[in-house]
Amino acid sequence: MNELYAICQTGEIEDGDATGFILMRIEETGEPKPWPILITRKGNNFYGFENACPHKGERLDSEAGHFLDEEGNFLTCGHHQAQFDLDTGHCFIGPCQGKKLQSIQIVIDDGDVCLTGVELAEEDGLGLEEPDEAPEVMITSD
Template identity: 35%
Template sequence: MIRLDSIEDGAFVELEAVLDGDAESVIVHRVGNEVRAWLNVCPHAGRRLDWAPGKFLKSAEGLLVCAAHGASFELDRGDCVAGPCRGDSLRAVPVRVRDGMLVLGD
């Protein structure tokens, strides 16, 4: 796992994690001292959202944009607010900070 302070405030990183026994790619987003995490799987066509590993697009409005076909997600709940899967959501991954380290999963 990585330290919270290794993620720039407002940035995204991609982490590989084993969740429920499966290796998964996870998007982690830092907002101040809080973090949010979602599976790196777009609800539109199941593609990764990053255009290169760990490289995510963020719109001028502050939305996370899928590099495949442009679905845009708000960063509170991971809901798609524009694009081909509008109304769907990213799958949230439980994440917390313990002793300055990120802990993914339950």
């Protein structure tokens, strides 16, 4: 299961920023299920995480598309303000202190940020409900 799924281009995520996507993952039962993820960037390194707070499993962006604290330094859960490192997903303050966001395997392929190690449905993602800010998700596989 080493298929690569291109999620976005590297240039679409700025240094120190995070972008959310909702993909469709094929469950073990064979059923497709919405799968919210987020991709962060630190320098020229990219990191993928499931968009689910280890505290209650909710999406971090209670305001759609908003992942960072006010200073823009850390991922922040919009529900109870847990904060996470952009690169490790480690929670250093908040109700889930000491836990981590579930990381996702990311591969950079020819300027594309790709996921691997999962099985996605071959269709467009659902996008976040903020039409102006949410990038279109085009899933292509090699």
